[in-house]
Each structure stands twice: as structure tokens, then as C-alpha cells.
Amino acid sequence: MSIGNSPTDDRPSVGRAIQQARIAARLTVEEVSASTRVRIPLVHAIEQDDFSRCGGDVYARGHLRTLARAVQLDPGPLIEQYDAEHGGRPEPTPAAPLFEAERIRPERRRPNWTAAMVAAIVAVVGFVGFTLFSDGGQGGGISVAGGDTNPDKPAPHSHTTPAKHPRPDPEPSDSAIAGLPKDKVTIKVIGRDGQSWISAKDANGKLLEDGLLRQGESKTFTDKERIDLVLGNAGAVQLYVNGKEVKEVGDQGSVERLSYTPGDPQAG
Template sequence: MSIGNSPESDRPSVGAALQKARIGAGLTVEEVSTTTRVRIPIVHAIEQDDFSRCGGDVYARGHIRVLARAVSLDPRPLIDQFDAEHGGRPAPTPAAPLFEAERIRSEPRRPNWTAAMVAAIVAVVGFVGFTLFTGGGKSGGGPVAAGDANAKPAPAPTRHPSTIKPPLKPEPSDSAVAGLPKDKVTIKVTARDGQSWISAKDANGKLLEDGLLKKGESKTITDKERIDLVLGNAGAVQLYVNGKEVKRVGNKGTVERLSYTRGDPQAG
């Protein structure tokens, strides 16, 4: 079904078009909610052209897209109609200034504790050697021979700094992975670059997490077998699975559906 060629006066609203297509496909709101994982109250609100429960225009576009596909509609005309009725699609924010700022910002220098420790050890060893040498000469009690009056004392043995090695420390990423339970799947979601709507279910369909994640907030979710994850505005999300970062989650404004088990990610 398509509404792209309808005259403006006869074109139904976005919500009415979705509702009509759902009824024509013989689907209930509950069935559409199960298929798309969009909550039932939000589906009802969208069909009444109430997008206030979506959490913003970005999420509203994502909901319209998945609902349209679930009822066999082309989502592009509906999203264009939504943008026309809500002030148009916002222009993307250029990322170059941010990257420039990150590139030219100098990283603060950290104190070189290893070099300081090596210098302190060398100083202590030298002081102890000198003390032992001078103390041994005084304890003899006898006169110094004339032939030895101009003799120079032998330098005290010291360890070269290159032979002193600091204790090895494990990599932070290895420590983080080792600290996670091996018999569970663990997911950490952080809204790094903007807010995101998240929903997580276990292998049996039980809801583990559902709601809006504001910018800067994080959620950690665990399960024994599997976690099925839905992310709104996926490009703004930082995702760790079993202690390893998933480098590419999705684009900003898109809805992504992901599933992870204890052995994931295979490559990330």
C-alpha cells in the first residue's frame, strides 16, 4: 500500500494511514507491538497523531519507519509528511570542528614515576656504598701507608637503571573482561552523544529494560543466555558486550535490533 501519490486534500494523516494499513492487514495493536517492539501505548498514540510519547522527532521518525514496514507501507512518504508537518528535518551538525578540537587539544603530561624511582634507588645505593667504604677505612685503626696516600677509592658498585624493570601491569581492557562473569552475557549501554530509547529482553521474551536513556546515562544489563536489544538513535550510543566495545552500532536517528550471547562479540 502506498500514499505517496495521494492529493494533499485527500491524503490521510500519518497516524490514520498507519491505522488503516494495520486494520487492512488484519493485525491488532498488540501484534504490531510484538513485531516492532514499540510499546502498545505509543502505537495507540501514534495512530491518533500524538507523537509526544515518542521522546522527540528523531524517535518519532524511527517509530513511523518500523510501524510502516510492519503493515507493508513505504515509510518514506510518511516520514516526509511528518517532517512537513513538524518543521522539517533538522540539518545535521557538522562534526569537523569537534574533531579539530580533539586533534589539537594537547594531552596533559603525566609525571614519570619510573624514572623518579630509578633515580632514588641509584642515589640510595651510592650513599650506602660510600658510607660502607669510608667507615671501613676508619675502623682499621692503623696509619695509612705512604704509598697509598694518593690512591683513589674504588667506586661503589651500582645497578644500571636499564636493569631495573618496573612490575608489569595488566592491560585495562584485559582486567575489565576478566572481571566479568563467564556464565552470563553482560551489556553496557551509554548514551554518549545524545539521548536514546532502549529495550532489552531475555531469550524467553521477558522484558529486562525499557525506557529513555538521557545523554550521559548508562545501563548495564545481564542475562544467563541471551539479550535481545533494541536501540533508538543508535548512532549516539556507546555499546560494550561482555567487556568489549562494539565499534559500529548504527547511525544517528536509526533504530537497530541486536542480539548477543555469552560468546559475543566474535569481532567488535
């Protein structure tokens, strides 16, 4: 069990401060848990300065911010006190190159598919035109060499090539969104700026994922009705709902609870 160090001044400990503010606000642990969706055992543990169940300092800070707002406390001083008692805040890992690579890869594929389709169409049209032109030239040569002057005999391939073989317009390629099933909800979570703890459940409450998402990893979930997400360190993830990116998922260190259906994206 990891218990916070005793403060050197007259301030109460971080957990004790949250407990006192909750009691002053006349809130029960159950009411705080219902409003923040932080589990009751975890609320009890944090009020006893036991942060071992949080899963690390990043998630502990996120829970502290959430609980502080619920009991009308300024989370800033609490976070500073927590960092002072637990060795300080670690330096964030720069992840801009990873983020750029993650954004560039899907955007490069779209013009490649379009270019390949156009090239294939041009090749087919060119081949057909060349074949018709070559056949027409050969037919004309045979007519002259054979001395065939019959005016009633139609000239071979007298029709106009563009009239019979119009060039079809290529289908627009707007990423993989069009290929997603419209009667389902599809969620993709990417570890963009660092690691994050994620939990995902389907509409029946079945647990699809519950663990650590490391930087650079991605997870995809699909259900016919709904996907419920819990994101620890929400500011570190990149979220796509039904193929569309959701902006401003949350702050660094915050814990966000989201729910999406086939008609989204919109926060639950």
C-alpha cells in the first residue's frame, strides 16, 4: 500500500483535504462516485492517501482533479502537494514525430488509390483506342490492295471511339470512412503523446479492453449499438469515431468517460 508522506506544515494530506471538502459539501462517497464515475473503493482509498489503486502518478493526478472539482476544491494546490509528496511530476515524453507519422500515413494512401484507379482507366481506354485504330488501319489497307470498290460495303470500325467507349469518372476516395459499416459504431484509440489507461465496454456491458495503451499503439472496437470508453490521461490519446477524429478528447492527466453510437461522433 502506497500512503502519502505526512506534510511538514499544518495542511491536511491530499486525501484528507478531499474528504474534509466532501463532508463540508454534505456529499456521501456514493454521491461523489456517481457524479464523477470514480469507483467507490477508489474514492475511499484516495481519501486515505492510498494511491496504489490508481495505476500510476498520471492517473492519480487525473482522479485528484476529478474529485477536487466534485467537492468544489481548486485542484491546482492539491496536484502541487501530491507532486511534492510523491517525487514531483515526471518530464513529459515528446511525441510530436509519432503524432505526425500517425497523421501522415492514412493521408498518403488516399491519393495513391485515386492515382492507381485513374491510371488503370487511362490504360484501358488507351488500349481500346489503340486496338480500334490499328484494326481500322489494317481494314483500309486490305480494301485498297484488294481493289474492293463496293460502295455498299460498310467501312470496318467506322464508328467513333469516344461515342462507344466514354471514359468513366473515377469514384471519389474519401479515406476509409466510406468502408465502415453504417449500422455499427467503430472506435479507434491511438496512444499519441504518451501512454494511457483505457477501458472499453459494449452495449451489453461486456468488457472489450481494460489495460495500458502505450505510446504508438492503437486499439479498435466495434459494436452494433454502443461503445463506452474510459480514458486515463485523455490528453495523450488520439480518438477516431466512425472514421472521424474527435478533437479535444481531454487534458493531460484527466480521466474522461465517453459513450458513442453508430450516429456519432459526439461525446456521451
